[in-house]
Amino acid sequence: MEVSFREEIASLRLGAGETFRGEGILAVTKALLQSGVSYVGGYQGAPVSHLMDVLLQSEDLLQELGVHLQTCTGEAAAAAMLGASVAYPMRGAVTWKAIVGTNVAADALSNLASPGVIGGALIVVGEDYGEGASVAQERSHAFALKSSLLLLDPRPDLPTIVRMVEQGFALSEASNTPAMLELRIRACHVFGSFVAKDNRRAPISFRNPAMPARFDYGRLAHPPVTFPQEADKVARRLPAARHYILEHGLNELLGPPDGELGIIVQGGLFNALNAELAALGLSDAFGRLRIPTLVLNVTHPLVPEQIAGFCAGKRGVLVVEEGAPDYIEQAIAQILRKADLHTPLHGKDFLPLAGEYAPPVIAAGLAQFLDRYGQRFVAIPSLAPAAAEAAKRAVGAVIPPRAPTFCTGCPERPVFSAMKLLRQETGPVHVAADIGCHAFATFAPFHQGNTILGYGMSLASAAAVAGTNQRRPIAVMGDGGFWHNGLNTGVAGAVFNRDDAVLVVMDNGYSSATGLQDIPSSREADHEGRGKAVPIERAIKGVGATWVRTVHTYDVRGVLRTLKDALSDPVKGLKVIVARGECMLARQKRLRPAQAKAIAAGERVVQSRFGVDAEVCTGDHACIRLNGCPSLTLKPSGDPLKDDPVAHVNNDCVGCGLCGEVAHAAQLCPSFYRLDVIRNPGRLDVWRLRIGNWFLRLFGGTPITEAPKLRPPAAVPVPAE
Numbered sequence: 001m002e003v004s005f006r007e008e009i010a011s012l013r014l015g016a017g018e019t020f021r022g023e024g025i026l027a028v029t030k031a032l033l034q035s036g037v038s039y040v041g042g043y044q045g046a047p048v049s050h051l052m053d054v055l056l057q058s059e060d061l062l063q064e065l066g067v068h069l070q071t072c073t074g075e076a077a078a079a080a081m082l083g084a085s086v087a088y089p090m091r092g093a094v095t096w097k098a099i100v101g102t103n104v105a106a107d108a109l110s111n112l113a114s115p116g117v118i119g120g121a122l123i124v125v126g127e128d129y130g131e132g133a134s135v136a137q138e139r140s141h142a143f144a145l146k147s148s149l150l151l152l153d154p155r156p157d158l159p160t161i162v163r164m165v166e167q168g169f170a171l172s173e174a175s176n177t178p179a180m181l182e183l184r185i186r187a188c189h190v191f192g193s194f195v196a197k198d199n200r201r202a203p204i205s206f207r208n209p210a211m212p213a214r215f216d217y218g219r220l221a222h223p224p225v226t227f228p229q230e231a232d233k234v235a236r237r238l239p240a241a242r243h244y245i246l247e248h249g250l251n252e253l254l255g256p257p258d259g260e261l262g263i264i265v266q267g268g269l270f271n272a273l274n275a276e277l278a279a280l281g282l283s284d285a286f287g288r289l290r291i292p293t294l295v296l297n298v299t300h301p302l303v304p305e306q307i308a309g310f311c312a313g314k315r316g317v318l319v320v321e322e323g324a325p326d327y328i329e330q331a332i333a334q335i336l337r338k339a340d341l342h343t344p345l346h347g348k349d350f351l352p353l354a355g356e357y358a359p360p361v362i363a364a365g366l367a368q369f370l371d372r373y374g375q376r377f378v379a380i381p382s383l384a385p386a387a388a389e390a391a392k393r394a395v396g397a398v399i400p401p402r403a404p405t406f407c408t409g410c411p412e413r414p415v416f417s418a419m420k421l422l423r424q425e426t427g428p429v430h431v432a433a434d435i436g437c438h439a440f441a442t443f444a445p446f447h448q449g450n451t452i453l454g455y456g457m458s459l460a461s462a463a464a465v466a467g468t469n470q471r472r473p474i475a476v477m478g479d480g481g482f483w484h485n486g487l488n489t490g491v492a493g494a495v496f497n498r499d500d501a502v503l504v505v506m507d508n509g510y511s512s513a514t515g516l517q518d519i520p521s522s523r524e525a526d527h528e529g530r531g532k533a534v535p536i537e538r539a540i541k542g543v544g545a546t547w548v549r550t551v552h553t554y555d556v557r558g559v560l561r562t563l564k565d566a567l568s569d570p571v572k573g574l575k576v577i578v579a580r581g582e583c584m585l586a587r588q589k590r591l592r593p594a595q596a597k598a599i600a601a602g603e604r605v606v607q608s609r610f611g612v613d614a615e616v617c618t619g620d621h622a623c624i625r626l627n628g629c630p631s632l633t634l635k636p637s638g639d640p641l642k643d644d645p646v647a648h649v650n651n652d653c654v655g656c657g658l659c660g661e662v663a664h665a666a667q668l669c670p671s672f673y674r675l676d677v678i679r680n681p682g683r684l685d686v687w688r689l690r691i692g693n694w695f696l697r698l699f700g701g702t703p704i705t706e707a708p709k710l711r712p713p714a715a716v717p718v719p720a721e
Helices: 008-013 023-033 049-058 059-065 075-081 100-104 106-113 141-146 158-175 185-189 225-246 267-279 306-310 327-338 359-372 384-396 415-427 437-442 464-468 479-496 534-542 554-570 584-600 660-666 683-698
Strands: 019-023 039-042 068-071 092-098 123-127 150-152 179-183 189-195 252-255 261-266 293-296 298-300 316-320 432-433 475-480 502-507 547-552 576-580 605-612 632-635 648-651 670-679
Touching: 008 019, 008 049, 019 023, 019 298, 023 158, 023 179, 023 189, 023 298, 039 049, 039 059, 039 075, 039 479, 049 092, 049 479, 059 068, 059 316, 075 092, 075 100, 075 106, 100 106, 106 141, 106 179, 141 179, 141 298, 141 327, 141 432, 150 158, 158 179, 158 225, 179 584, 185 660, 225 306, 252 547, 261 267, 261 306, 261 327, 261 670, 267 293, 267 359, 293 306, 298 415, 306 327, 316 327, 415 437, 415 554, 415 660, 432 547, 437 475, 464 479, 479 502, 502 534, 502 554, 534 547, 534 576, 547 670, 554 576, 554 660, 584 605, 605 660, 660 670
Parallel strands: 039 068, 039 092, 092 123, 123 179, 150 179, 261 293, 261 316, 432 475, 475 502, 502 576, 547 576
Antiparallel strands: 019 189, 150 298, 252 293, 605 648, 605 670, 632 648
């Protein structure tokens, strides 16, 4: 895992009356254990990736409580897990990233929602919405409406989040309806405290197994019973959910009980709203509001009598609902119309129709709403434009936006360097990109990728192109996407249809983009994790592909040569290239402590660094245009005859050697050099240093007197066996 929670998970053992202090996801995990879950599972994805990480790292505690833990191969598999709650009175929770994960799980969720559940079923989704999101801008709300799922959106403070997890199970059981609990990134990472309860053992678990359920056709999502199930949703389950929401006060009325104006806000947006109200003098840091505010911790279903009662008698109500369409605002308008209430309703007239409701956005909308009713407030302007202008004055030019890029030493960057070299030789090639780290290749300096249509869907998205393009398309997917979806929809489909295409599978060892989670092909040197080292090549050949090559990613010339072979092979059909190179984050995390320990023990350790000879560098910067590594940058040449800056490798270098590989593969220049720094040198090393210094003096060079300063011990990638 990229992040370890070994210390934090000790707080999951806190008992009744003790104070839990920590992060939002840890609080969710504690709430699950306090709720008496029988099973948990899911598929990682920001911003809830580390919920699965925490569960896996607390597996000993789950074993004690009898909680079954399932690392699912995809969101559809996770949703299908909840089928246990259809037939048994078992509480279960699964997690994934919305909206993409919900889309993948759609089939199972629809069939889960139809018969409903006996035991509480909770889906913790990471609502990745906003400018910093990594997915298409859609909302979970639409799916909750479509399938009549409960949708919880808790106010981002730990007591409320924990309460909504616990109440989510109870609400699910009271209405026999699965519940979705959406957490935005700020809710996942908010810190706070709450008073803990004892963890509960579930009545049914692997420590106390149940007898098989009796057959009941009415519990199946299959005609003809789907018709009465749909009627039951409306006639019984929906009213039961509304009754429970009202009876247990799941939505919160904050501020004074009466007032001429009011605000209705999604729970997850409350902190941003409160901050802006506090700036206007209408609240404080503790949420003591001076304007009546209805906080919707449950955004579906709405409770008509609660909405109507809140709006009655007010001069105006503002609905703060992020995203489009305005589902909540429309529903509230319908409730008011049916109740024959003429309270003016505002929302998207003062707030943007779409996009993230960041604090400055909310501030501007609030100011317009209050001004409309005679309360004069001035919105606090955003500091961003002023900061940008200050930066422009400091450097004398507009600061260009910095696109995200691969990590230093990433094993996937060399493949795209090879593909850029290929494009120079062959001309344009259609590249089908995919979800994952490799999507960074769509940014500078590579600019490669014509489509991104889903996790593991790149080869499938190139199917029609393969039959209509003059050149074979190249599809790129990661090993995570390969196991998630790509093997079936891509490889098997291409073999079955005899597609003439090239697939590059990035085998970096983990589901790296979501935090280095294990996948079936993960190789665990220390026997931790759940990886089984299942060869990707064997899986590919197992579905009928015959042209399969394996290359080491750092070998740019080898990758380029294999790509040429794949594109020029006269035999039509799928060509698969498995590009293997372990994720550098994982490699450094594993090897740096081992090297530091060896150095401290006096063992001989060799560390490699790469650099650029400023006297040899011509300053054309072609190496940077073909590489893009953050450690390969520019510096003044120091030569009055060279106006342009020269290339420079800074101290972030991890010694992957790509800069030199690219220079040789592209036949650029000989300015790159490799420096091996020997820690705890032996006698032979000292002798070699002396001989080398003698030759340097002989030819007028500068003798080496000490090792250059390096960052902590770096691990040099080596070809995988």
